[in-house]
Amino acid sequence: MNLYVPIAVLALIAFGFAMFSLVASTLAGPKRFNRAKSEAYECGIEPTPQPVGGGRFPVKYYLTAMLFIVFDIEIIFLYPWAVTFDALGIFGLVEMVLFIVAVLVAYLYVWRRGGLEWE
Amino acid sequence: MNSQLLAQSAVQAPHIEYGQLAPMLIVFGLAIAGVLVEAFVPRRARSAVHAPLTLVGLAAAFVATVLQAGTHHVAAEGAVGVDGPTLFIQGTIIALAFVSSLLIAERRPDTSAFVSDAASVPGTQEERESLVAGDVQTEVYPLTMFAVGGMLLFPAANDLLTMFVALEVLSLPLYVLCGLARRRRLLSQEAAVKYFLLGAFSSAFFLYGIAMVYGFAGSIRLSEIALAVSHSGGNETLLLLGLALLGMGLLFKLGAVPFHSWKPDVYQGAPTPITALMGSCTVVAAFGALLRVLYVGFGGMQWDWRPFMWGIAILTMVIGAIVAITQADVKRMLAYSSIAHAGFVLTGVIASSSQGLSSTLFYLVAYGFTTVGAFAIVTLVRDAAGEANHLSRWAGLGRRSPLVAGIFAFFLLAFAGIPLTSGFTGKFAVFAAAVAGGATPLVIVGVLSSAVAAFFYVRVIVVMFFSDPNPDGPTVAAPSLLTGAAVAVGVAVTLVLGVLPQPALDLAANAAAGLFVR
Amino acid sequence: MTPINLIVLSFVLFTIGAVGVLVRRNAIVMFMCVELMLNAANLAFVTFARMHGNLDGQIAAFFVMVVAAAEVVVGLAIIVSIFRTRRTASVDDANLLKY
Numbered sequence: 001m002n003l004y005v006p007i008a009v010l011a012l013i014a015f016g017f018a019m020f021s022l023v024a025s026t027l028a029g030p031k032r033f034n035r036a037k038s039e040a041y042e043c044g045i046e047p048t049p050q051p052v053g054g055g056r057f058p059v060k061y062y063l064t065a066m067l068f069i070v071f072d073i074e075i076i077f078l079y080p081w082a083v084t085f086d087a088l089g090i091f092g093l094v095e096m097v098l099f100i101v102a103v104l105v106a107y108l109y110v111w112r113r114g115g116l117e118w119e
Numbered sequence: 120m121n122s123q124l125l126a127q128s129a130v131q132a133p134h135i136e137y138g139q140l141a142p143m144l145i146v147f148g149l150a151i152a153g154v155l156v157e158a159f160v161p162r163r164a165r166s167a168v169h170a171p172l173t174l175v176g177l178a179a180a181f182v183a184t185v186l187q188a189g190t191h192h193v194a195a196e197g198a199v200g201v202d203g204p205t206l207f208i209q210g211t212i213i214a215l216a217f218v219s220s221l222l223i224a225e226r227r228p229d230t231s232a233f234v235s236d237a238a239s240v241p242g243t244q245e246e247r248e249s250l251v252a253g254d255v256q257t258e259v260y261p262l263t264m265f266a267v268g269g270m271l272l273f274p275a276a277n278d279l280l281t282m283f284v285a286l287e288v289l290s291l292p293l294y295v296l297c298g299l300a301r302r303r304r305l306l307s308q309e310a311a312v313k314y315f316l317l318g319a320f321s322s323a324f325f326l327y328g329i330a331m332v333y334g335f336a337g338s339i340r341l342s343e344i345a346l347a348v349s350h351s352g353g354n355e356t357l358l359l360l361g362l363a364l365l366g367m368g369l370l371f372k373l374g375a376v377p378f379h380s381w382k383p384d385v386y387q388g389a390p391t392p393i394t395a396l397m398g399s400c401t402v403v404a405a406f407g408a409l410l411r412v413l414y415v416g417f418g419g420m421q422w423d424w425r426p427f428m429w430g431i432a433i434l435t436m437v438i439g440a441i442v443a444i445t446q447a448d449v450k451r452m453l454a455y456s457s458i459a460h461a462g463f464v465l466t467g468v469i470a471s472s473s474q475g476l477s478s479t480l481f482y483l484v485a486y487g488f489t490t491v492g493a494f495a496i497v498t499l500v501r502d503a504a505g506e507a508n509h510l511s512r513w514a515g516l517g518r519r520s521p522l523v524a525g526i527f528a529f530f531l532l533a534f535a536g537i538p539l540t541s542g543f544t545g546k547f548a549v550f551a552a553a554v555a556g557g558a559t560p561l562v563i564v565g566v567l568s569s570a571v572a573a574f575f576y577v578r579v580i581v582v583m584f585f586s587d588p589n590p591d592g593p594t595v596a597a598p599s600l601l602t603g604a605a606v607a608v609g610v611a612v613t614l615v616l617g618v619l620p621q622p623a624l625d626l627a628a629n630a631a632a633g634l635f636v637r
Numbered sequence: 638m639t640p641i642n643l644i645v646l647s648f649v650l651f652t653i654g655a656v657g658v659l660v661r662r663n664a665i666v667m668f669m670c671v672e673l674m675l676n677a678a679n680l681a682f683v684t685f686a687r688m689h690g691n692l693d694g695q696i697a698a699f700f701v702m703v704v705a706a707a708e709v710v711v712g713l714a715i716i717v718s719i720f721r722t723r724r725t726a727s728v729d730d731a732n733l734l735k736y
Contacts, residue, residue, distance in 0.1 A: 076702065108155070315716075333697070337693075
């Protein structure tokens with residue numbers, strides 16, 4: 001049973017965070033309603049006509065999506081490490097930090113070279 | 120099921136021998152440092168930081184390799200084999216990468232081989248602006264270092280998964296580097312697309328081969344595959360299929376016929392310093408990996424793969440030599456010559472003995488340095504549109520600049536295997552090993568195709584020295600210190616290995632004596 | 638489903654990918670076929686891992702996914718650069734390099 005205590009705690013924290021966000025945004029957020037806001041969000045019939053053939057995506061979508069995939073997929077190496085974290089100890093931590101640093105260097109490069117700028 | 124598996128293999132912290140992996144770690148560290156330089160150093164200063172960093176780092180990696188001499192050990196929990204042949208190959212790759220980096224570091228805007236802004240479309244205002252601004256391309260340095268790091272890991276990989284990752288780490292930067300030429304950008308981009316599509320296709324075959332071998336042996340570790348092969352029991356179909364697919368992937372990288380069609384196009388289209396890098400380092404690394412796979416993993420089934428390798432070696436030598444005759448472009452001709460040489464080296468590989476291994480190692484050193492030197496000369500012969508690569512433009516070069524033409528002729532004679540050059544010693548060594556291994560018919564084909572190859576090398580020499588110079592022909596750019604040094608190293612190694620080959624032969628024999636670690 | 642069926646499926650996927658690379662003329666589609674081949678290899682890896690009862694194949698599948706993602710990025714960058722120059726992604730139009 002002890003095994004499930006961390007999961008229960010995590011679920012509690014997650015639920016609490018979600019509730020907190022909802023309540024906080026209701027209390028603190030500005031309330032301005034307009035036409036766009038009251039429209040269906042990502043459901044129902046599309047209110048604006050799309051260009052014929054689906055239209056083309058600007059290259060910046062592609063750039064962002066690609067960068068996302070590369071950084072996203074690195075994360076799969078963190079899962080096996082997290083599972084065996086106790087067994088690997090300091091060694092595993094140091095190696096993982098090195099790995100993250102290498103990924104971070106790539107991120108810094110992308111950032112400095114303007115890969116993250118939308119316009 | 121999975122929880123059972125996890126419970127069976129209680130996880131223990133792995134033991135990593137950082138000292139034995141130092142050459143690779145240094146080169147990958149250099150690559151990452153290079154990315155940081157790209158991110159934080161101002162554009163103007165980058166190239167001044169990159170070039171010394173790269174050269175000093177490669178020298179350090181070379182020292183680290185030499186310090187490992189005598190090691191015979193499987194490092195990193197069985198992923199990387201550190202042994203005589205591997206260290207010899209790694210040292211060769213680092214030395215060749217150093218010389219190629221001298222060419223890459225050629226920075227004067229008029230002679231730099233790389234486009235300043237690879238994202239700009241050829242022939243647009245954007246491209247012209249960046250040309251006028253005198254920008255130079257600096258991302259080539261980290262890309263080259265990533266590729267070299269992959270090349271170092273490729274022949275050292277003791278399990279097939281590590282080998283696949285190394286293959287991709289060396290290939291992906293090369294695909295990009297091929298598309299960065301400053302002049303004739305359409306050709307360069309086309310070469311990059313061709314190389315990429317065919318390279319990705321072949322590495323998919325390589326990967327599927329690994330999956331099949333894993334299905335047969337239940338392991339991707341070469342030593343355990345060798346065990347499974349010797350206790351033949353499992354599914355032979357999977358094994359043979361896997362070996363065939365693996366071989367396809369490896370033979371593609373070294374450009375053996377019938378997997379050679381990318382080589383002339385890519386060698387011609389890529390910036391010449393990158394062609395030098397591919398023609399020397401990549402070939403050495405691919406042969407190292409092929410040797411390890413065949414000797415360690417599948418040594419027990421020599422009688423299955425030998426006939427096929429015979430056929431491929433014969434095809435590679437003959438087709439490489441014959442098709443080279445019709446080439447009118449210097450870089451294409453050197454590409455076909457590289458294909459023919461891959462065939463010569465394969466005769467040494469097939470011998471599958473310690474002698475075959477040592478002669479292969481020697482041949483790779485000799486051929487690598489001659490190749491880098493020859494491509495360094497190609498960068499020097501220029502006209503208004505950049506390098507003048509068409510052979511007709513080289514007519515009469517020997518009368519205008521006897522020194523450059525003479526050195527190029529010397530390299531061509533080394534390719535042809537004329538005595539007193541390294542090419543002769545190398546060919547002699549591999550053919551002797553092949554005869555000792557009982558492959559005399561192969562050697563006869565090899566000698567005959569050498570004779571055919573000698574014909575087109577000599578034809579270039581005749582064109583350079585015995586025809587009248589073209590009035591508006593290309594000029595020979597005065598070599599800068601860097602290019603000059605690359606040419607000098609090429610000449611020196613080619614000459615020394617031809618006149619005094621014994622120390623190098625002994626070194627190769629020593630390195631090969633212990634064979635690969637299992 | 639028995640493992641052998643999965644191996645057969647992996648063969649079929651690999652063959653579809655390989656044939657696709659050979660017969661299609663659009664660089665992007667050829668590239669998608671290469672990705673299909675890689676995924677066929679992944680399927681074979683995990684199936685064999687199950688048959689042999691060890692984890693090597695599953696680890697391999699992880700690494701192959703990462704490599705495939707990196708390959709996609711590099712490949713699409715190259716294809717986009719040539720598309721911007723020529724306004725076409727057909728490999729038949731890339732015909733400047735020949736003897």
